Amino acid sequence: MYNLTSRPRLLLRRLHKVMAGAGSAQSRLNKVVKEIARNMVAEVCSVYLARSGGELELFATEGLKPEAVHQTRLKFGEGLVGLIAFNALPLNLPEASTHPSFVYRPETGEEIYHSLLGVPLVRHGRVVGVLVVQNKVTRRYSDEEVEALQTISMVLAELVGTGDLLESANNGNGTAGAGQSLVLDGQKLADGIASGAAVFHEPKVEVTQLIADDAEQEISRLQEAFDTMRRELDRMMSVAEIATAGEHRDILETYKMFAYDRGWQRKIKDAIQSGLTAEAAVERVQQDMHTQMMRTSDPYLRERLSDFDDLAHRLIRILAGRTGTAAEEPLKADTIIIAKSLGPSELLDYDRTYLKGIALEEGSPTAHVTIIARAMGIPMIGRVRGILSSVEDGENVIVDCEGGHVFIRPTDDIVETYQDNIAIREARVAEYAAQRHLPAISRDGVPVQLLMNGGLLIDLPNLDATGAGGIGLFRTEFQFMVSSTLPRLDTQMALYREVMDAAGDKPVIFRTLDLGGDKSVPFLPHDREENPALGWRAIRVALDRPALLRYQIRALLMAATGRCLNIMFPMIADVSEVRDAKDVVAKEVRRLEKLKKPAPAKIRIGCMLEVPSLAWQMNSLLPEVDFISIGTNDLMQFFFASDRANPRLADRYDLLSPAALSLIQWVVKTCNEAGVPVTLCGEMGSRPLEAMALMGLGLKRLSISPSAIGPVRTMVRSLDVKAVTDFLLPLLNSPDHSLREKLRSFAKDHAVII
Ligand code: PEP
Ligand code: MG
Numbered sequence: 001m002y003n004l005t006s007r008p009r010l011l012l013r014r015l016h017k018v019m020a021g022a023g024s025a026q027s028r029l030n031k032v033v034k035e036i037a038r039n040m041v042a043e044v045c046s047v048y049l050a051r052s053g054g055e056l057e058l059f060a061t062e063g064l065k066p067e068a069v070h071q072t073r074l075k076f077g078e079g080l081v082g083l084i085a086f087n088a089l090p091l092n093l094p095e096a097s098t099h100p101s102f103v104y105r106p107e108t109g110e111e112i113y114h115s116l117l118g119v120p121l122v123r124h125g126r127v128v129g130v131l132v133v134q135n136k137v138t139r140r141y142s143d144e145e146v147e148a149l150q151t152i153s154m155v156l157a158e159l160v161g162t163g164d165l166l167e168s169a170n171n172g173n174g175t176a177g178a179g180q181s182l183v184l185d186g187q188k189l190a191d192g193i194a195s196g197a198a199v200f201h202e203p204k205v206e207v208t209q210l211i212a213d214d215a216e217q218e219i220s221r222l223q224e225a226f227d228t229m230r231r232e233l234d235r236m237m238s239v240a241e242i243a244t245a246g247e248h249r250d251i252l253e254t255y256k257m258f259a260y261d262r263g264w265q266r267k268i269k270d271a272i273q274s275g276l277t278a279e280a281a282v283e284r285v286q287q288d289m290h291t292q293m294m295r296t297s298d299p300y301l302r303e304r305l306s307d308f309d310d311l312a313h314r315l316i317r318i319l320a321g322r323t324g325t326a327a328e329e330p331l332k333a334d335t336i337i338i339a340k341s342l343g344p345s346e347l348l349d350y351d352r353t354y355l356k357g358i359a360l361e362e363g364s365p366t367a368h369v370t371i372i373a374r375a376m377g378i379p380m381i382g383r384v385r386g387i388l389s390s391v392e393d394g395e396n397v398i399v400d401c402e403g404g405h406v407f408i409r410p411t412d413d414i415v416e417t418y419q420d421n422i423a424i425r426e427a428r429v430a431e432y433a434a435q436r437h438l439p440a441i442s443r444d445g446v447p448v449q450l451l452m453n454g455g456l457l458i459d460l461p462n463l464d465a466t467g468a469g470g471i472g473l474f475r476t477e478f479q480f481m482v483s484s485t486l487p488r489l490d491t492q493m494a495l496y497r498e499v500m501d502a503a504g505d506k507p508v509i510f511r512t513l514d515l516g517g518d519k520s521v522p523f524l525p526h527d528r529e530e531n532p533a534l535g536w537r538a539i540r541v542a543l544d545r546p547a548l549l550r551y552q553i554r555a556l557l558m559a560a561t562g563r564c565l566n567i568m569f570p571m572i573a574d575v576s577e578v579r580d581a582k583d584v585v586a587k588e589v590r591r592l593e594k595l596k597k598p599a600p601a602k603i604r605i606g607c608m609l610e611v612p613s614l615a616w617q618m619n620s621l622l623p624e625v626d627f628i629s630i631g632t633n634d635l636m637q638f639f640f641a642s643d644r645a646n647p648r649l650a651d652r653y654d655l656l657s658p659a660a661l662s663l664i665q666w667v668v669k670t671c672n673e674a675g676v677p678v679t680l681c682g683e684m685g686s687r688p689l690e691a692m693a694l695m696g697l698g699l700k701r702l703s704i705s706p707s708a709i710g711p712v713r714t715m716v717r718s719l720d721v722k723a724v725t726d727f728l729l730p731l732l733n734s735p736d737h738s739l740r741e742k743l744r745s746f747a748k749d750h751a752v753i754i
Contacts, residue, residue: 007209009212010208010273010281011035011036011556012151012152012155012211012275012342014035014403015035015036015152015155015159016155016159016211016664017383018031018035018562019032019159020034020088020594024249024535024671025562026059026060029060030045030060030062030154032047032060032064032305033045033046033047033060033061034062034160035529035556036133036152037062037063037098037133038061038108038592039112040148040149041108042063042131042133042134042135043063043113043134043135043136043650044061044062044063044110044113044132044133044135044177045061045062045063045131045132045134045382045472046058046060046061046062046063046064046131046132046134047059047060047061047121047129047131047132047156047160048074048081048085048129048131048132049128049129049160049207050076050085050128050129051073051315054075054076055073055074055075055076056073056074056075056076056082056085056129057070057072057073058070058071058072058108058404058581059075059129059488061108061537061581062405063113064109064110064169065106065107065108065109065463067107068105068107068108068109071107071441071578072105072107072108072596073105074487076127076622078101079102079103079105080093080096080099080102080103080104080116080118080132081130081132081161082101082134082407083101083130084118084120084130085120085121085127085130086127086128086548087120087291088120088122088291089120089219089291089292089293089295090117090118090119090120090149090150091116091118092113092116092117092118092140092141093115093116093140094115094138094139094140094695095114095115095138096115096116096134097111097461098109098115098116099113101314101449103393108132111214111630113134113135113136114135114136114137114138115131115134115135115137115138115139115140115141115403116132116134117132117141117145117148117149118130118131118132118133118148118655119146119149119153119155120711121132121153121156121160122153122154122157122287123157123158123160124392125287125290125389126331127159128157129160129489130162131149131152131153131156132150135629138753144274147270147271148273148274148321148415150274150284151274151275151276151284152290153273154210154276154284155210155211155247155539158208158210158566159382162330165708177587178279180230180650181407181408181409181410181411181414182390182407182408182409183406183407183408184385184386184387184405184406184408185381185382185386185404185406186359186360186376186381186383186385186387186389186404186405186406187363187365187374187383187386187401187404188381188400188401188404188588189257189360189363189364189365189370189373189374189380189381189382189743190358190370190373190377190379190380190399190401191374191379191401191402191443191707192354192357192377192378192379192399192402192420192425193379193398193399193400193401193402193418193425194281194334194356194357194379194398194399194422195336195354195356195357195396195397195398195399195422196333196334196335196396196397197333197335197336197356197394197395197396197397198336198338198341198391198392198393198394198395198396198397198408199326199331199333199337199393199394200326200337200338200388200393201324201325201334201337201338201339201342201466202209202310202313202314202317202326202339202348202362203312203317203324204327204393205313205316205317205320205322205323205328205392205604206278206394207277207279207280207316208275208284208471209277209279209280209352210277210280211274211275212240212272212275212277212280212612213274215273215275217356218237218272218276218281219269219272219278219279221278221319222265222268222269222272222278222281223489225278225318225319225612226242226259226265226315227498227604229259229314229315229318230256230259230260230313233252233256233259233711233739236252237272241494246486251319251742252518253737254304254307254309255307255311257323257463258304258307258311259311261683264285264289267285267288267289268281268688269281270283271284271393273360275378276635277321279319279320280534281317281391282312282319282490283316284313285312285735286309286312286313289308290305290308290309290389291402291541293308293533303664306340306361306385306386306388309316309388309389310340310388316378316613321345323402324533325346325349326350327349327350327351327497329638331350331351331353331354331355332354333354334354335354335355335356335358335396336348336356336357336359337357337358337359337390337400338359338387338388338397339358339360339361340360340361340362340388341360341361341363342358342360342361342363342369343369344369344371344481344482346369347369347372347373347376347378348372350633351395352376353380353412356378356379356399357378357379357381357397357399358373358378358379358380358385358399358447359381359382359397359406360380360382360383360387361383361384361385361386361388361401362382363380363382363383364382364383365382366601367384369453372456372458372478374705375454375455375456375458375459375689375706377536377706377707379399379401380399380401381399381400381401381404381405381406382570382673384406385429385647387406387408389409390408391408391409394412395408395409396408396409396415397409397410398410398414398415398418403513411415415549421523428710429707429710430713431710432466432483432709432713433465433466433469435709435710435714436464436465436466436467436709436710437467437469438713438717440450440712440713440716440717441716441717442717442719442720442721443555443717443718443719443720443724444720444721446695446700446721447700448695448700448701448702449469449470449679449700449701449702450468450469450470450473450702450704450709450712450713450716451468451469451470451473451507451641451679451681451701451702451703452466452468452470452471452474452703452706452709453471453472453473453474453475453660453666453681453703453704453706453736454471454474454475454499454703454704454706455474455475455476455477455478455479456478456479457495457498457499457708459471459706460498460499460503462706463502463503463506463705465642465708465711466705466709467709467713468506468709469504469506469507470498470503470506470507470508470509470702470706471506471507471508471510471703472509472569472679472681472703473496473510473511473681473702474499474509474510474511474628475511475513475514476510476512476513476514476552477497477513477514477515477519478658479491479492479495480515480521481519483515483521485523486521486523486524489551489554490555490557492552492555492556493555493556493558493559494549494559495595496504496510496555496556496559496560497559497719500559500560500563507564507566507569508566508567509566509567509606509627509629509679509703510556510565510567510568511568511569511608512539512542512549512553512554512567512570512581513538513541513548513549513570514537514538514566514570515537515538515541516532516535516536516537516540516541519537523676524541524548530730532720533634533637533643533644534638535657537571538564538569538570538571539569539570539571539581540571540577542569542581542584543577543580543581549581549584549673550584550587552586552587553567553585553588553643554591557588557589557592557600558597560600560603561599561600562597562600562601563596563600563601563602563647564600564601564602565600565602565604566604566605566606566626566627567585567603567604567605567606568605568606568607568608568629569581569606569607569608569629569721570608570610570631571608571610571634572607572608572609572611572614573610573611573614574613574614574617575614575615575617575620575621575624578605578607578621580626581603581698582624585603585605589603595606604627605625605626606625606626606627606628607621607625607628608628608630608634608681608692609628609629609630609631609632609635609667610630610631610633610634610635610638611634611638612635612637612638612639612663615663615667618667618670618671619670620675622670622671622674622676624678625681626677627676627677627678627681627743628667628671628676628678628679629666629678629703630664630667630678630679630680630681630682631681631682632655632664632680632684632685633662633682633683633684634682635659635682636653636655636682639659639660639663639735640652640653640660644679654737654738654740655684655690656689656690656693656738656739656740656743657736657738658731658732658733658734658736658739661693661697661728661730661732661739663728664680664694664697665697665698665732668699669698670696672698678701679699679701679702679703679705680694680699680701680702681703681704682703683704685702685703685704685708685712686705686708686712687705687706687708688711688712688714688715688753688754689740689743689744689747691704691712691715692715692719692743692752692754693722693739694725694748695716695719695721695724695725695727696724696725696727696728697725698725714753715752715753718751718752718753719750720750721753723750724746724750724752727746729741
């Protein structure tokens, strides 16, 4: 056989010319197979294209019987052609008919050909067809020939995909491989449903220039790009960046492993030698390696597949000089951001107008970006395996966080169903917004104070939008978590002042830093802990490192000049901790007096009740504090000894159990009797049914997520508090695992809107 590799570029150019030339799509494809056969000195060259429904149809051939064109069809996995498509791998067979997958199709007349070399046509990671050459002699094709046919297949795949061949292929019979609707599963991170066009956070660069004349130049471009990429990885590995970039260290370690992999680089260079540009060569090798890694039995490598794809795309972006993120351009229409992972500050860079949802390959419920997406009210789904390689830029996507699904290229009926759902949700939100001025007073006249939880500037507009009575929990650690360095005194002060300005007359309760545990920051390093939730966190860190707390108190005092300042301490397990923390405040107040600086008009000090032990110290605690806030997120994980972040335990214990409700009732009762205001600020209060039960226990103040204010207000206005109290209190002694169903029946019978 003539060695094609000596003049591959010439053939590539010719193919390009033929495809761009005159004539119908079919006639041009006929010329293409003729050219390839001639150059490969093959008696047969055939192109099969994928139809929807998973069939591969013979579209053009040189050498097989012409009447087989558009007649011969094979399913993915059927016959040798189907096998190549199914595996997305080349097949090089000296004697094709002896392969177990060989199927004989008499209409083709292929029985006289012995050797076969076939390669998949892959476009954007999907097999869109198969290119085959055959010879009468029995021979194994050389590695160079395989490489050359792969290069041709890449060019051909582009031409098939972008030219009017695709239209001809569609021709009422479906699409060429792409376009099928797909559902991927994921994990809800921030609630909601959204639909829009997929936009890659790190845009995938469309490689349009495939052929290069000067291989040396392409290799030096490749070398430079590798150098740049390695430098970037080193920078990202620096501790400060990891905290803000949303990438985990082990992922970066994997990136580095690939970035220094000599085999990878060598394969790309070989592809460049066969006539491709550096970008096209990276893409081709990525497709090959992707397929091989998919098939490996090594679980570690399979796990790392998306890391490798991501790195290859990064390399292509560097080569193309397009390293920015999609946030740099204004979004133009309803958008679903698709990313491997996302950093908190990266999310904040997006224009909120058109950002409707986020789907991540990684992501976790406690990641900082998740907390911010929730605060922004943007539906976000994570752990969607394969999302990056399953969707194209601009394709229609529906993110259903409630159900834990991402619909890619959804069918019309799915779109309709979800549009109805989205419309119903939006109508509900608009209705709640319209009712934001209505007082949260129960049917029997009990006023309920509905406050909101927050932690960032982006939360502030929600005060007006929801009609919240104030901010019942301002998580000050968020500012630290989205910053790569320790926020300075004036930066802290500026934020607190802005929050109080936005709140005006409404109260704001600033919780001092609840750092440590799962909320780590790079500038506060501490040892790895076996049980971080039970570890050195929150007030424990603050009292052991009083300088940090003193600084924060100083910033709060300065920000609250002339106003009422509410300070709340987290994770108090022992009354002595409140006393010690109060001493720090007193010291800072004395410092202000000494310096003759203006002070807040009033200082109120409270604490979170998040540790069960504190519920047994109410008598000594209450005289020490001006208010209490029950943090059920932590309280209940300690009460039931059940990790709040472990999905396996999520439904194991119910907060509407007699035990949990009795504990809350005890705390509420003792606070009410002592005249100390008590609020509940855990997620529990955000759910209307739970909120109804809490009202029944005598609670009159909730601090909840902004999106819950409307639904909970509606519930309160439909509730008779005395009735639910009379119903619930006797049940607290029952042996039930949960009172949920009984409470639901109560709501139904008494027309409480939950
Ligand atoms: C809680 O524990 O209930 C709480 C409100 O605090 P966080 O969720 O910030 O731990
Ligand atoms: Mg907590």
